[in-house]
Amino acid sequence: MKRQYWIVPSLAAVLGGIGYGVAQNLPTGDATDLRSSVQPAQALLPAASAEEDLTPPTLSHRVSLAYRRKGDENFAEVQVSTVEPFVGAVDRRIAASVADGAVPPVSASAALAPTASHISSPNGATAFLTKLAAAGDAAAAADMTAAKAADAAAPAFEATPLSSRLLDADEPAWQSRFFADNPLVGGIFQGDGNRADAAALMSAAKTARYVLLGETHDNPDHHRLQSDIVADLADATADLSLVFEMIPPRLGSVVSAFGTPRAGAIDVDALADRLEWSERGWLDFSMYRPMFETARREGLAVAPGNLDRDVVSSIARGGVSALPPEMRTRLSLDVPADPETVADLTEEVRTAHCGLMPEAALSAMADAQRARDGAMAAAMVDAARSGNGAVLIAGSGHVRDDRGVPSILKRVDPEAETLSVRMLEVAGEDGNPADYGLAAETPAPYDFTIFTPRADRDDPCEALRARMEKKTDAVAN
Incomplete structure (x- = not known):
């Protein structure tokens, strides 16, 4: 409803205007339906005086009303202003009492009945509006008491899993702000573009x-969603393990106490340093910390999922054939790669590196990507073998089911159910799932996609270009 300002010169117009608003918006005789508040300006409450103040009228002498009926949306504020200011010492004391909460509650019906008054006001509007405001104050106070009781009984907002808030709240507290008003944000979709919800996703995850x-590494909301899903799974599944792309085998001893009786002694504050988090190029550890805290609290095992740097270096120098046979078998590199899959993966690597990498390097980088997928799949199989299931925390490219980790899991453990969930940033104002490849004709290679706002970041291509130029200059000099 549009904001309205009524400026009226007489008692008749004041009462007529208020009567119209009440008739339109307020059922009579129900004090709980009245939503009124009085907002006296300081100019309304000077010290009481025996003589009337004949200060020229100003719009600061007004009462603001906001009211609605049960079930209606909030009405916009309606401000009623008289041309004549509230005058007289009695009027001032009444207004001061209302502001101090000293006026006893009156019923809505009594407030709305313009009875005779002894107040020494030339038009009586002050008395009527004061009684109306008192009734509104009483209703508002009752509502406030009820709201506080409800808030006390309800869990804190941040304690409610974001996966649930996607359903239960109209405006989840996203930390990323870009394109947060895109209609897809907060939506959960199946690969074919059909809308799903958190209940369906969690039901599938639990089986x-x-x-x-899958995440975008620098988006904090992706990590919050992951943490909430992991916490929900931990409540329903015993002996769950977490496998992290961010942890190589050589640092496995750092997380070996998770899921054991020694987990209570883990110093989460020290994990970032012990895992060489920033030194190895990973982003702010605080985004991942809640998952480690959940693992410690819920008794979840934590396992490394990546490759050690020396293995990646061997692949870069000599390709997959440079690895020992037993390692190639573990990484599922002992079977010929599908040429179309390799071509798609190579193009993905080229795009991810902004087209700045030399063509000669792309093949080795694609091999390293395949090896990482194999390493994470092997870690998942090992983790699930000792428990009831495993959860992988990795970049979205690794969790696609056409050529990523899920495709390997389906080959090496075909009887097991695998679920792939992608957290996806919206791109601008596009609000159609098909614009993101979610359609029946071209289903996305993920079982579920959760849309989020886009994180605030600099152009990664510019950063990569600067690093490469710096490296080139250093070689030249």
């Missing part, structure tokens, strides 16, 4: 042996 949660 899967392998759950893969």
